[in-house]
Amino acid sequence: MSSPPTREASPPTEADRRAVARQLGRPSIADFRVAVRCPHGAPAVVTNGPRDRRGRPFPTRDWLSCRALATGVSRLEAAGGAKALEADASMADALRAAQADHARLHDGHLVAGAAEPGHAKCLHAHLAFALAGGGSPIGDWIWSRAELSWPDTCCAAPAEGEEASSP
Numbered sequence: 001m002s003s004p005p006t007r008e009a010s011p012p013t014e015a016d017r018r019a020v021a022r023q024l025g026r027p028s029i030a031d032f033r034v035a036v037r038c039p040h041g042a043p044a045v046v047t048n049g050p051r052d053r054r055g056r057p058f059p060t061r062d063w064l065s066c067r068a069l070a071t072g073v074s075r076l077e078a079a080g081g082a083k084a085l086e087a088d089a090s091m092a093d094a095l096r097a098a099q100a101d102h103a104r105l106h107d108g109h110l111v112a113g114a115a116e117p118g119h120a121k122c123l124h125a126h127l128a129f130a131l132a133g134g135g136s137p138i139g140d141w142i143w144s145r146a147e148l149s150w151p152d153t154c155c156a157a158p159a160e161g162e163e164a165s166s167p
Contacts, residue, residue, distance in 0.1 A: 007134060009047065010034050016043050019156035023065040030058045035132035038066055040154035045128045050107035059113030061106035062128035068151035073124045076146040085120040085141060094137040095120060102129055 012020065012034050019042050021027045030052040036045035044066040052058045064070050073081075085091055099110045099117040111129055112122035120126060123142050130139025142148075 007036055019043055020046060020065050023067050023156050039150050042154050042156035045131050047132055059109035060125050061102060062132040064124045064128040067155040069148055070124055072146040072148045073127055077123050081123050082120045091141055098138050
């Protein structure tokens with residue numbers, strides 16, 4: 001992994017909320033904390049509460065908000081990456097362990113709301129969970145197969161004419 005991310009668990013600043021809204025293309029519907037910052041200082045992974053602001057279950061604990069990383073993971077998923085992860089016998093124990101850890105930390109939900117512990121429903125959620133937790137074999141598997149690297153410029157930077165406060 002090039003340039004390790006900065007891990008934290010801090011409440012978002014107003015600039016973080018704006019950055020995440022730019023990354024997601026909408027305001028977040030759940031309360032979140034910034035779990036990981038990219039080398040540019042912007043939120044890269046946010047940790048959501050188990051329920052959204054309306055009280056509905058929100059099974060995705062960690063959200064990969066960095067668009068540059070999410071785009072790379074999307075390419076891997078489109079190429080069959082989730083099925084490849086499930087089929088990789090060397091990753092079976094790590095996948096089950098990640099699902100169990102996620103359920104323990106997040107109101108009983110498996111990663112991305114998967115129905116079965118051996119199922120890799122969403123590689124984005126698995127990478128976000130791995131990054132927020134300081135790394136894991138699942139995160140390493142996804143990072144290497146998606147050929148990810150941190151972008152040279154921040155994907156959360158304000159658009160031209162938008163308020164230029166950090167990030």
